[in-house]
């Protein structure tokens with residue numbers, strides 16, 4: 050790190066509250082990450098508030114020669130512009146949590162909150178795949194699906210702050226029940242959970258026998274990793290599931306592209322580790338599904354550049370930009 054005390058003495062802290070883990074880091078004005086820490090995400094509102102405040106203090110205590118200007122929080126769920134979490138399908142018992150109002154009294158700097166994918170999009174805009182891009186879509190494929198729309202070079206938040214939730218577009222009214230309670234959301238097919246749903250359907254149809262044997266017949270133990278590992282080894286039944294998964298990913302991306310006409314679609318989240326396996330399949334299916342694909346400029350589809358820290362980095366960037374007004 051090439052840091053000089055004089056020019057980089059102010060930092061912002063970003064915290065990304067995900068479905069399973071909460072990651073915090075401190076970011077300098079030049080974009081250097083000074084410290085970072087990860088903790089398991091607690092499952093109720095009071096514990097989440099305590100976890101974020103404790104994480105903030107732990108990070109701040111390691112930054113003795115720096116001044117922390119603000120805390121930014123990215124959280125998986127519907128967040129309004131007042132920092133209240135309205136719906137978080139992948140966090141139990143956190144709906145309605147007033148994050149900003151609850152945490153601000155516990156720390157001594159301003160707090161700003163946004164959806165985690167919106168935060169990740171900020172990281173991509175500044176230091177990732179969306180640099181110099183006016184119109185883009187970011188989709189994170191993890192336990193659930195997150196999304197962000199970049200319009201005119203900025204993250205579009207919508208009327209109340211809840212724009213960019215492609216995971217809960219209905220793509221199959223007869224599909225599986227989603228974590229949000231609806232039936233047949235895109236997330237039920239194209240997230241990590243969706244991959245398991247597709248594998249379970251294949252097992253019900255008498256396929257994936259090698260994986261069923263691996264888990265000793267306990268079908269509920271089948272994970273997405275079982276499917277991707279088997280596909281990599283050439284298991285044709287697993288490859289069929291990956292084909293189906295890729296098609297469903299492309300369905301949602303083509304729907305979004307028809308609506309917002311992006312220059313680039315940036316894909317992040319845990320599933321991106323298997324990008325080489327399913328990325329080319331998504332490309333092919335997307336070009337078949339998007340209206341006028343052969344008559345319009347090719348929409349670039351690329352993995353996120355900022356990696357798994359993108360949400361926390363973007364939260365810190367949000368805090369830094371809001372703190373200076």
Ligand SMILES: [Zn+2]
Pocket residue numbers: 216217227228229230231234236
């Ligand atoms: Zn849903």
